[in-house]
Amino acid sequence: MTSPKVLHFPDRPQFSAFMKPCRVEGEAHKLEVYGDIPDDIDGTLFWVMLDPQMPPFIEDDPMATYALPNPTANYGLSKYRNKYTDAVRFNIRSTANANVIYFNGQLLALKEDSPPYAMDPVTLETKGLYDFEGQLPSLTFTAHPKIDPDTGEMICFGYEAKGDGTPDICYYQVGPDGGFSDICWLVAPVCAMIHDFAVTENWWLRWNNSFPGHTLNAYENEKGNIIVDLGISQQNVFFWWPDSKGSAPEPSTITSQLMRFTINPNTTTETLSDPEVLHTGNSKFYRIDDRFATRKHNHCFFDLMDPSLGTDFESIAPRLGGGYPLYNALAHLDLLTRETKVYFPGKTHLVQEPVFIPKAGSPVEGDGYLLALVNNYNTMASELHLLDLKDPTTARAVIKLPVRLRPGLHGNWVDSGDMSSKIGVSTI
Ligand SMILES: [Fe+2]
Numbered sequence: 001m002t003s004p005k006v007l008h009f010p011d012r013p014q015f016s017a018f019m020k021p022c023r024v025e026g027e028a029h030k031l032e033v034y035g036d037i038p039d040d041i042d043g044t045l046f047w048v049m050l051d052p053q054m055p056p057f058i059e060d061d062p063m064a065t066y067a068l069p070n071p072t073a074n075y076g077l078s079k080y081r082n083k084y085t086d087a088v089r090f091n092i093r094s095t096a097n098a099n100v101i102y103f104n105g106q107l108l109a110l111k112e113d114s115p116p117y118a119m120d121p122v123t124l125e126t127k128g129l130y131d132f133e134g135q136l137p138s139l140t141f142t143a144h145p146k147i148d149p150d151t152g153e154m155i156c157f158g159y160e161a162k163g164d165g166t167p168d169i170c171y172y173q174v175g176p177d178g179g180f181s182d183i184c185w186l187v188a189p190v191c192a193m194i195h196d197f198a199v200t201e202n203w204w205l206r207w208n209n210s211f212p213g214h215t216l217n218a219y220e221n222e223k224g225n226i227i228v229d230l231g232i233s234q235q236n237v238f239f240w241w242p243d244s245k246g247s248a249p250e251p252s253t254i255t256s257q258l259m260r261f262t263i264n265p266n267t268t269t270e271t272l273s274d275p276e277v278l279h280t281g282n283s284k285f286y287r288i289d290d291r292f293a294t295r296k297h298n299h300c301f302f303d304l305m306d307p308s309l310g311t312d313f314e315s316i317a318p319r320l321g322g323g324y325p326l327y328n329a330l331a332h333l334d335l336l337t338r339e340t341k342v343y344f345p346g347k348t349h350l351v352q353e354p355v356f357i358p359k360a361g362s363p364v365e366g367d368g369y370l371l372a373l374v375n376n377y378n379t380m381a382s383e384l385h386l387l388d389l390k391d392p393t394t395a396r397a398v399i400k401l402p403v404r405l406r407p408g409l410h411g412n413w414v415d416s417g418d419m420s421s422k423i424g425v426s427t428i
Pocket residue numbers: 098143144195196214409410
């Protein structure tokens with residue numbers, strides 16, 4: 001491969017200020033901690049972000065781990081490939097930059113246009129594309145699989161499952177021992193992006209066309225109705241893809257709310273009832289206590305944008321860069337009391353998706369901690385903010401990272417006790 005002639009990133013907001021490519025790989029030990037990390041936290045936050053690695057547009061996407069209680073950060077590189085714009089030829093094109101899960105002893109970086117990408121969970125060494133020991137029936141794998149908390153099964157699907165542009169969808173389940181079951185092929189009416197889905201004990205769901213965001217959770221209630229909680233926007237969140245008439249919303253006007261659909265599976269009408277607005281704020285990146293996935297949940301955690309909280313937008317505007325939605329607070333919504341508690345990290349800070357950490361030994365939903373990456377636009381560096389959900393309005397600990405990390409998408413917390421020793425993975 002010859003060296004690229006252009007050696008700088010394009011002069012665009014998505015490559016400038018806080019969004020300037022990081023291109024960092026390494027480890028940092030003995031991170032600065034303000035406050036205290038509870039003794040019962042012992043695990044690793046696995047996280048992915050999108051990061052252009054080489055100018056002008058060729059990307060590798062770093063994977064990061066943050067281990068607690070001994071605060072250590074480890075950054076490694078996974079892969080990004082755009083088959084339609086590649087200036088050079090790559091042997092493997094998996095992007096692997098949307099989510100990262102730990103399942104059956106394997107760390108898998110996910111993006112829905114390919115099989116998972118296997119990595120060493122300790123060193124972040126890239127192993128390669130992973131087809132579940134030859135069992136993967138689809139060419140693609142969802143970025144948002146669901147784990148049944150009772151059986152340990154992973155519920156998955158792939159769209160464009162027979163190749164680019166195909167309407168085929170493949171549904172499948174992976175047992176905790178890695179065996180595949182319930183493989184089911186469907187043909188969608190059109191080929192379309194299906195980024196997330198909702199699963200209950202007995203159903204998986206479809207709804208008419210809209211711009212749904214990520215699902216919070218779904219379950220079947222005592223009346224047999226299906227409850228689906230998710231973010232809904234009335235606008236085209238992917239504004240960079242105009243509709244068939246060429247129109248697209250102004251990005252700053254796009255909002256999303258957490259809503260609840262209650263669906264009677266025995267109904268004879270095809271028209272769903274209007275959803276209930278669970279929270280009126282502009283929100284995104286919804287999470288629960290994952291031990292209650294596919295079951296009734298009462299605690300919701302998400303990012304919130306509330307300008308009234310006091311973010312100094314005038315100060316941070318030149319430092320934001322572009323291409324990433326802005327949220328300035330973390331929210332905890334208790335569905336039993338309908339009370340929302342808000343954590344505001346600071347006037348020059350914005351937040352990323354939170355993850356819930358269960359309190360060791362406690363089976364009680366929501367009894368634990370919330371951990372999120374926070375962008376500090378004053379120091380132009382990243383931080384981890386840890387909230388004790390006994391009082392989520394203040395940080396229990398702030399862990400300063402010695403680097404600036406572009407905002408990522410998703411990640412997951414893995415308790416040390418759940419980390420298997422069988423990290424050997426056969427790859428494609
Ligand atoms: Fe996602």
